Amino acid sequence: MRKSRASLNWANVCVLDRGELKSGGFRRESILADTVEALIGGVFLDSDIQTVEKLILNWYQTRLDEISPGDKQKDPKTRLQEYLQGRHLPLPSYLVVQVRGEAHDQEFTIHCQVSGLSEPVVGTGSSRRKAEQAAAEQALKMLELE
Numbered sequence: 378m379r380k381s382r383a384s385l386n387w388a389n390v391c392v393l394d395r396g397e398l399k400s401g402g403f404r405r406e407s408i409l410a411d412t413v414e415a416l417i418g419g420v421f422l423d424s425d426i427q428t429v430e431k432l433i434l435n436w437y438q439t440r441l442d443e444i445s446p447g448d449k450q451k452d453p454k455t456r457l458q459e460y461l462q463g464r465h466l467p468l469p470s471y472l473v474v475q476v477r478g479e480a481h482d483q484e485f486t487i488h489c490q491v492s493g494l495s496e497p498v499v500g501t502g503s504s505r506r507k508a509e510q511a512a513a514e515q516a517l518k519m520l521e522l523e
Contacts, residue, residue, distance in 0.1 A: 453513035457491070460522060466492040469516065471509045487512045494519055 421429045475486040488497035489512035500512025
């Protein structure tokens with residue numbers, strides 16, 4: 378949905394207070410998602426579910442057509458966990474080994490220890506979650522599942 382929100386220029390129609398504008402709120406995914414959700418809810422309250430369905434399909438049909446069912450719909454941490462569980466292996470462990478930068482612009486480095494890999498896999502990202510996802514993605518590649 379992120380790509381669809383960007384292509385529909387939601388950030389250009391959101392009215393934000395000065396504080397949100399200064400902190401980059403117009404780029405914040407949660408604000409854009411809430412805006413889309415509120416708009417869809419408003420259309421539903423003002424009309425009916427059929428109108429909402431047409432609206433959503435008009436906005437997102439191209440993206441929906443690009444989705445193919447399967448494991449790729451799951452994030453790397455989930456895929457790695459399911460792979461290990463399916464083989465009755467221990468779950469991966471994630472350890473924050475470094476946090477760099479100011480509070481508003483941090484970079485996290487994570488070590489992911491996976492049964493079957495001799496060395497921890499390293500992932501980095503702008504949040505702990507993103508770094509863990511990056512490490513899990515690398516682990517999947519090392520296990521030759523990607």
